[in-house]
Every structure is written in C-alpha cells, then in structure tokens.
C-alpha cells in the first residue's frame with residue numbers, strides 16, 4: 151500500500167499508519183493561537199472557548215465576500231425546509247414514555263412521548279388544550295390511563311399534532327431551510343481556497359477535507375434547531391453512512407466547522423447545554439428538557455454568538471489511540487441553534503467525515519491526491 155496525503159508538513163507517503171486524525175491543541179480556555187494561511191486572508195486566529203467539549207472559535211475565518219458567495223450559491227441552488235430526522239425506524243417511533251412505570255401518562259410524560267415519536271416540542275398547555283378538544287382524558291384528571299388510551303390511535307394523535315405544528319411551526323425540533331452544496335471541487339476557486347484554509351488551520355490532510363460535506367442553512371425569526379449530536383455513537387455492527395450507502399447506517403462526522411455567514415440582529419447563538427457538566431446522564435437531560443433550546447437557550451452554560459465570517463470548531467469524536475482514526479463520540483458536544491429573535495441567520499456546516507474503515511477512507515483520499523498531482527501542469531525547463 152502506498153498512501154500519500156498532503157498536510158502542513160507537505161506530501162507524506164507510507165503504508166497508512168503515518169496518517170492519523172489530529173486535534174487542534176486547545177490548551178486552556180482563552181488560549182489564543184494565530185495560524186498563517188498563506189492565502190488571500192493571511193491568517194486565522196483561534197481562541198479556545200471551552201475544553202469539555204473542546205470548542206474553538208475563529209473570528210474572520212471567512213472573508214465577507216466568501217460569506218456572501220456561499221449565501222448566493224445556496225440561494226441559486228434553492229433552499230428547502232429542513233426535515234427533522236428521527237433515527238428510530240418507523241415501527242419503534244411510537245413509544246409511550248411512562249417514565250415512572252405507573253401505567254398512566256402524566257402531562258409531562260405525554261410531552262416526552264410526543265417528542266420521541268414526532269419530534270415535536272409541546273408545552274403543558276398544548277397537551278391540556280388537546281385533551282379538552284378531543285376528550286381523550288375522559289375524567290379530566292390530566293392523566294391518560296390504559297383505558298383512555300384505547301379511545302385514540304397513534305395516527306389520530308399524529309393528526310392532532312400536525313394541526314398544532316401547522317399553526318406553530320416553531321414547535322418542531324428544527325425550523326430552518328437548508329441546501330447541500332457540492333461545489334465542483336476543481337472548478338470552484340472560492341470553495342477550493344476555503345478547503346485549503348480549513349486543512350491548514352485544523353492540520354488535517356487536504357484529501358480528507360475534500361471528502362467533507364457542506365450544507366448551508368438559513369433561519370428566519372423563531373428559527374432554531376434543538377440540541378442534538380452531529381454524529382452518532384460508535385456501534386460496530388452499524389457501518390458509517392457514505393454517499394453511496396442507503397441501508398441502515400450511522401452518521402460519522404469527526405468534526406464540525408460551523409461558519410456564520412451573516413450578522414444576526416438578535417439571538418441565533420449556538421448553544422452547548424451540557425458543556426462542563428461533570429457527568430452526562432440522560433435522565434437529567436430529560437428532566438430538565440435540555441434538548442428544548444427553543445425555550446431553554448438562556449440556561450445553556452456555553453453559547454457562541456454569530457458574527458459574519460466567524461467559525462466555531464469542535465470534535466464530535468475522540469481519536470482511537472490504536473489506529474489513529476474515528477474514536478468514541480464526545481457526548482458533551484450536544485448542541486443546537488438558539489431561536490433567532492430579530493433578523494435572519496445564515497450558517498454553513500462543514501462536516502469532516504470519516505468512516506470506521508480507515509483503509510477505505512485512505513483509498514478514497516488517494517483519488518483526490520492523484521487528481522491534484524495529475525492536474526499539476528509539468529514545468530518546462532525554461533520555468534525551472
């Protein structure tokens with residue numbers, strides 16, 4: 151195997167063991183480092199915002215022109231309403247969340263049932279109004295018993311919820327528009343330069359950066375994205391998703407580089423609701439409704455404010471010590487977008503993807519390596 155990659159130390163070839171995922175050294179909160187980019191921008195300054203999880207901010211990672219360029223590109227391509235992705239298969243979606251196991255659903259348990267089943271975040275008042283209108287809570291004790299459950303089906307519940315979110319779309323876990331961009335890797339000069347800059351700043355092979363996904367998202371007033379992980383927990387039996395793959399797979403995004411493409415008048419921060427918690431337990435996360443950033447954003451321990459050209463960088467996964475590739479999910483990267491209060495918000499997600507098959511990834515990277523070396527016009531003797 152002869153694997154070559156291009157990184158900050160030049161072209162390096164070997165058997166594959168010489169390629170490892172690396173992290174930017176964050177050191178401590180407030181640590182500042184300046185990285186020369188050797189391009190039109192000159193340099194990028196990184197500031198460590200947090201260490202658990204490691205979150206790094208770069209003001210002016212993109213120039214205002216680059217930001218405008220990506221927004222225009224997204225508009226030309228056309229944005230579509232973001233779908234809320236539920237990871238559970240269809241038949242496991244409707245699960246009654248009877249947390250205390252007393253065979254009755256409290257209002258809170260019904261809220262969580264609806265969240266888990268339909269990805270819709272209602273308030274207690276919505277549930278009570280629903281009971282009133284449908285009569286499902288026959289005796290009006292605000293509890294749904296097994297017997298009362300028989301009077302309606304999941305389909306009926308879904309229909310009611312659909313009515314509610316139609317009138318109040320902000321009750322969705324996500325309210326935004328998005329588009330995947332596949333800027334032609336050799337022809338789009340702006341995108342190519344940004345990819346190079348990303349490779350330089352994060353210190354990963356350019357060939358890996360070229361495998362990344364790029365998505366532009368826009369939020370209007372009340373637009374938000376409740377807390378989630380950008381990647382998934384490692385499950386050896388479920389392979390990582392790739393562009394070719396359609397069967398059951400999990401998302402594997404080693405790192406997220408989130409660009410803010412405009413200045414937001416008010417709101418729209420990126421929040422990390424479990425940052426710096428000593429432990430992470432799902433029970434507390436449920437009890438405190440930490441997912442619900444639409445309502446609980448203010449309580450978040452770490453928030454990053456949008457600013458045109460700024461990038462916020464974090465690692466969804468640790469690195470596997472043995473092979474230097476995708477390691478365990480860093481669960482503290484749980485994050486989302488706070489509601490926009492005034493103005494609009496444009497972002498671009500730059501997701502550095504890998505799979506858990508290092509060799510397969512390296513082989514894919516070789517295609518980009520070869521393309522770049524072949525395209526290089528041979529220098530004539532005169533030029534030398």
Ligand SMILES: O=C(O)CCC(=O)C(=O)O
Pocket residue numbers: 367375380418419420421485486487488497499
């Ligand atoms: O809008 C934000 O600040 C966060 C967006 C986000 O987390 C995502 O698109 O995955």
Ligand SMILES: [Fe+2]
Pocket residue numbers: 378379380485486
């Ligand atoms: Fe995200």
